[in-house]
Amino acid sequence: MMKDTFKAQEEMNNVILDSIGEAVIIIEPGGRIIRNCNAVTEDLFGYKKSELIGRETSILHVSREHYRQFGKESEAVLNRGEVYKGEFQMKRRDGGIIDTYHTISSLHRELGWEEGVVSVIRDISEQKKTERQLQSNLKERSILLGEMHHRVKNNLAIIAGLLYMQIEASVDEKVVESLKTSYCRLQSIAQVHEQLYKKAEMDANISLDSYLNQMAESVDEVIILPDKNITIDIDCGSITIPLLQAVPLGLLLSELLVNAYKHAFEGKEEGHIQIKAGSNQDQLLIEISDDGIGLPKDFSIDSSSIGMGIVQTLAKQLDADFSYSSIPGEGTTFLVSFTLND
Incomplete structure (x- = not known):
């Protein structure tokens, strides 16, 4: 009678195990011996139940090292x-490697x-395959973007070099001033691509502080005013800006x-320019x-x-909202405000 009861209980346990949609293995921890498993385990690993029990x-496991690491x-x-x-x-039995997700808990919580x-085991091979493919695609995209930014940067550097040669060769002051302004515009675009090329991740966002400091250095190098001492302070915190907005903002x-350098300090030996940026959401x-x-x-923005x-x-x-204010003899302030793209 007891034997029949035990057999009936065992059959019921097997029915319950086989009704579960994930692979389930009952393990004796001492020697990590398989006591029981369900039909999904057979399908997942390619073994018959009789080949696994005991x-x-x-x-x-893939190797003894994997086996020890998993146990640890x-x-x-x-x-x-x-x-x-x-x-x-x-x-698997056929040697195939599968990615799995394990949930392991005590059979008897009170006994330990x-x-x-x-152990409930879910096959996540397709999910991991998709993840690896996405990682591969992302890596390829990053390489292509890096190459694109590198080529754009190099092409702009060639054009900038030609412009600078023209600046050096020109004797007409008006032509020189026009070329210098064009050079600064070109540099503001080139510096965006230089920052993106140097970045480890290709998320198409650049540091505003770093970008504006580079721009200020370029302007200071090109717009040379030997009789004036002009200083620039830049305070942008850790704000980043998307590529599609960085180029027009930089220009x-x-x-x-450039306008401030050329016109703001006429008749003055010293001058100070400040660029501040802040964000609210x-x-x-x-x-x-x-x-x-x-x-x-008689200045008009139009x-x-x-x-x-x-x-x-x-x-x-x-x-963007664009405005300005100016006080004779004290200086000028321009304000630019716009919504950052996602």
Whole structure:
């Protein structure tokens, strides 16, 4: 009678195990011996149930080293009375390697895991395959983007070099000034691609602080004013800006910076320019100010000058609010505010 009851209980346990949609293995921890398993385990690993029961679980591991490592990791968690969860590669009967996710817990919580554990194993091979493919695609994309930024940077450097040669060869001051302004515009674009090329990750966002410091150095090197000492302070914190907005913003600020260098400090031996940026959620506010002589009385932002026309066009491209204020003898401040793209 007792034998029949035991057999009936065993059959019921097997029915319950086989109804579970994941591979389930009951393990005797002492020698990590398989006590029981379900039909999904047979399908997953390619062994018959009779071939697994009584065998060491190492039969399902890629190597003895993997087997030892798995035991070390899982036992450390089980010793704390917790459920072990983790990913591991396992081996099928035919030698094929599969990616699996394990959930291991004690059979008898009150007695501890030494009395037996149950391991639920899910096949995640397709998921991991997809992840590896995505990683491979991302790596390829990063390489291609890096190559693209490198080529653009080099091409712009060639054009900038030609412009600079023309600057050096020109004797007409008006031509030289125009070429210098064009050179600064070109550099503001080149510096975006240089930053992106140097980045380890290709997320198409650049550091605003680093970008503006590079731009300021370029302007200071090109717009040489031997009789003036002009200093620039830049405070942008850790703000990053997307590529599609960095180029028009850089051109706009370059235009304002060059304009300040050329006109803000006429009749003065020293001058100071400050660029500050702050963000509130997704809104970016940039202020560029100087302590120069102020704007002319007849200045109009809608003037026909090429510089202001470019500034207006770039502000529209950024969908930015653009404004300014000026006090004669004390200086000028320009404000640019727009929403950062995701």
